Amino acid sequence: MQITQMIEAVQKKLKIQVDGKAGAETWGAIYAAIVKPTIGGVAPHLAISKVDERSEKHIATLLPEVQPIARALVQKAAANGINIKIISGLRTYAEQDALYAKGRTAPGPKVTNARGGYSNHNFGIAFDIGVFSGTSYLPESPKYKAVGVLGMDLGLEWGGNWTSIVDQPHFQLRPVWAAAMKERDMLAEFRSRVAGSQPLFA
Ligand SMILES: [Zn+2]
Known part of the structure; x- marks a missing residue:
């Protein structure tokens, strides 16, 4: 077995x-x-107990099914001596479009390949973490990998496993209906559920 x-x-x-x-x-x-x-x-x-205030602000934007797992990840990391916070959660289509514009029609480097409605962040299933040392945010640290393993253990998908754009701070919870779906098909289904005001996770 x-x-x-x-x-x-x-x-x-x-x-x-x-x-x-x-x-x-x-x-x-x-x-x-x-x-x-x-x-x-x-x-x-x-x-599952609430975590720090900054994380909770972003956790509140996630789908109810995703919230306990985000908290569990913060707690599990702390138990392993790693201080993380959730630093990003839901983004509206408009916020996503503004990010997509960076490096294209707006100044700065490109930060995403996803337009509004094409990111898992637009549907409340995805969040990004930051590793902290005391109060300082560490944009890069080997600890992101360690947290990735803890997240997968909780049933989360980890952006560190992606091949096109490796995204170590990124985690998402795939609904059961999308278990066998390609990412783009899952996103299309999410868009149609949003358009039809249908439940996203059930
Ligand atoms: Zn992300």
């Missing part, structure tokens, strides 16, 4: 989304089943 099959079997038994990744929802359901069903009246994965 493979570990993924084992996690999937547990998820099936717990009647939660089956994706083979033991993230915040899975651990919350396991905790609920064998320790306590709720904490302060809410499901355990929703009871």
Whole structure:
């Protein structure tokens, strides 16, 4: 048996989304089943404590399904001696277009290849982290790689694995409906769901 099959079997038994990744929802359901069903009246994965104020400002812009995992990543990094904060979350299409203009019709170097509606940041499933040393932000550090591994362990996709533009600070949570989809097909589905005011994650 493979570990993924084992996690999937547990998820099936717990009647939660089956994706083979033991993230915040899975651990919350396991905790609920064998320790306590709720904490302060809410499901355990929703009871994951809030983190620092700056991170929370960005976490608040993410889809509800993504928020506990973003918090879990900050906590897990801290437990491994790495100080991270969430420094970017949701971007509107207009904000994305403004970024896309940089290095094209606006001054400065290019920062993205994604126009509005073509970035995972436009749908509340993606966030970027910063590694900090005390209060100073480290734009580059080998610690980004270490955090990438911790994030994948939580079921997140890590931008450090991308081949076209390697993006080590970037993490995203793929909905189960997009499990087998190419990135561009998932983005197209997100755009159509936004246009039709449909739920993005369910
Ligand atoms: Zn990003």
